[in-house]
Amino acid sequence: MSDLITTQTPHLTLRVHALDNVRVALTDLPAGAVIEDQGVNITLPGFVRHKHKFALSDMAAGDVVTMYGVRVGKATQPIAAGGAITTENVVHATDELSTETRQKAWQPPEVTAFEKTTFAGYHRPDGKVGTANVWLVVPLVFCENRNIEVLRQCVADALGDDPFYDYKRMARQLLHGQDIAESAAPAGERLFPNVDGVRFLVHQQGCGGTDGDADALCELLAGYICHPNVAGATVLSLGCQKAQITMLQEAIAKRDPSGYKPVSYFEQQRSESEEVLIRDALTAIFDGLKQANQVTRQPAPLSELTLGVECGGSDGFSGLSANPVVGAAVDRLVALGGSGILSEFPELCGVEHELLARCRNPQVAERFTALMAAYQRHAHAVGADFSMNPSPGNVRDGLITDAMKSAGAAKKGGDSPVVDVLDYTEPMTRKGLNLLCTPGNDVESTTGLVGSGANLVLFTTGLGTPTGNPVAPVIKISSNSELASRMSDVIDFDAGPVIRGEASIAQLADELLTLCIETASGRYISKAARLAQLDFIPWKRGVSL
CATH class of the missing domain: 3.40.50 (Rossmann fold)
Incomplete structure (x- = not known):
């Protein structure tokens, strides 16, 4: 992910993008801690919890909060330099959506190691x-x-x-104790x-x-x-x-x-x-x-793989580790002729400009704009708004606004061109990265991804989500290693080494794509499949975010 930078301090903080005016705490930061940012020392006036963000300079009410290089909120009251970003001092805000687009050049990643690989x-x-x-x-x-x-x-x-x-x-x-006679165990030999x-x-x-x-x-x-x-x-x-x-x-x-x-x-x-x-x-x-x-x-070429990408139970690290790793894996697959599907339209709110810039032609861009606007109208009709998308768990772990959550969630789509935009239930027909209109609800969105043709799903989580699918294997990627250890029966892949600086996004993307190939070949059985997590919920349009 070319726009992610990893300048860290001894206190373990991160500025995600050069244009950002906040940093992320990668560990708990005590009041009085001194943080260096681009040659400027900032003394924290109060405690900042890990995964949460703090201001890099004094902010006045109405000032824009920028993260991932895009507007993710607006200050509602003065915030001192080093002050924590919270729901009390920041509200959801995004840039106005323009119908003008700019074609963004894409440099495909190096995929020589996978060019002759099949599943x-x-x-x-x-x-x-x-x-x-x-x-x-x-x-x-x-x-x-x-x-x-x-x-x-x-x-x-x-x-x-x-x-x-x-x-x-x-x-x-x-109920009956250890001495009760057991019924026969399932047969060991598979009939089919x-x-x-x-x-x-x-x-x-x-x-x-x-x-x-x-x-x-x-x-x-x-x-x-x-x-x-x-x-x-x-x-x-x-x-x-x-x-x-x-x-x-x-x-x-x-x-x-x-x-x-x-x-x-x-x-x-x-x-x-x-x-x-x-x-x-x-x-x-x-x-x-x-x-x-x-x-x-x-044997089949990797061009026949379609990765549906999903996030659920996101935390403040999801957009820094798990989602960019998944996005980089999608980029690799697209470079090999395969496909990806990015859904959850409420979690693309605030990054529409970035996606429009990647649409391969004006018609694709117009479809995306029209479907986003229609979804927002459906939501408003039932008294909802995209700003209501973050869950209490999201907020508790540092995702204060929907735009902040969206900016990190969109990283699952990588950087490749958007070749098509699909409405809910429409089948994918063009290879490459597709956008699919679904709600942010984990199971409803995953259900839609598979219905449109994803034959493998990559599901990122920072808090832990036991979601699977009855048809397509679902691989769970954790944003942090603590979760991967605590819920090892649910998590298949740990992106936590990115947060600790022990592995790059590119390294883990190669490893994740390899795991995708093993799963697609039936040589690795995902944790969701082992636990018979076979979730299926159709979306009643306009009701769910």
Whole structure:
């Protein structure tokens, strides 16, 4: 990341960008500590907590607060040099968005070491390549969630593949004691070794909403069914809901016009009984697994990888370590012909200028501007605003305003040109970096990323977030080593060495891309997959930030 500088003092502080008028405390700083910044000594008038920012000079009410080289806030009262930036003295503020753009030159990173590298993926008839091979079971309406759960338990029992077996054993032992007879453990041998599992989606939509909600749900489900990580699907419908089978079929046909993807449909109101419905659905699932098992992993170029990038439970270090490392990994993949998808539009607020400058043509820039404006109108219609995006955890760990959070969050997108801008549920069709309109909600956004084609997700966190996805592997990257140690069962990759000055962003980006290749090849199983974190939440537009 060319605009990040790492001038540190013995007290461990950091000025992120040459234009900034704040520094970041990398460790707790006591009152009276003397900090040197560009030849000027600053005495801190009070305690500054690690991950938080402090002023480099006296500020008056109304003065602009700059970080990452962009406006991230406005002082609401005088702040002395060295004074901590807090919610009491700074509010969210961004530069006015201009429709004028400047083309920003991009220097691709060095990727010679990866040029001949391949990953072992599942090649589909339409030419796409998956990083996993799953069978999908999908409800068209929430009324079928109970039947989906029945199918999930039946399939897990039949395959001997219960991800919660150990927890169930724990519960029996806690209730009945150690002497209680245990049920048989899941079988060790996989009946379908080339299949990564059966994934069961549940949601609360399909009926009772608007026609637009039903359309969006069908488009999203079609994105999952047609995903390169999915071998085929079994769909359950009640029959009378707004999200009709024909709507889903039309959405699938747009993505799979040749009809390569096998999909079976079952409608409960046309079935003789629930028992018949369950039996027929189970038969379709097991037949599908036999078919899916015939596909094996084969070498594929890295250009067939699409990294969806996401952040959740961010802290004051996320924009300094984990997010820039992910962005640098995306840049490497784009330089190799692959793709990245950056989402969470509320967390791009304040850095629109930087992204517009990277759009490959005026049409892409105009689409980004239009979708950002439309999202803000939706938010305002329900009494919300992008400035409300930071969570209490974000604020506690130094992300005082949405613009401050956004400036760091956007680093996940690297520096490569923006080739396309997608609305929610739209499939990615152009290789390179894409922007996708989603909310900042972790699971809703991750759900959207995969629905638009990400076959691998990089998820950064500073506080720890147990989020996964039913279709695409999710790799968790921690912003600090304390989190990586404390939640080692959740975190896959530690970007903390950047904060300690022990590794560069470039070094860790190479390591992270290598981990992506291992995960895409099935040689590394992400922590989210091991814990069966299979989260899926469709976005009801205009309700969520």
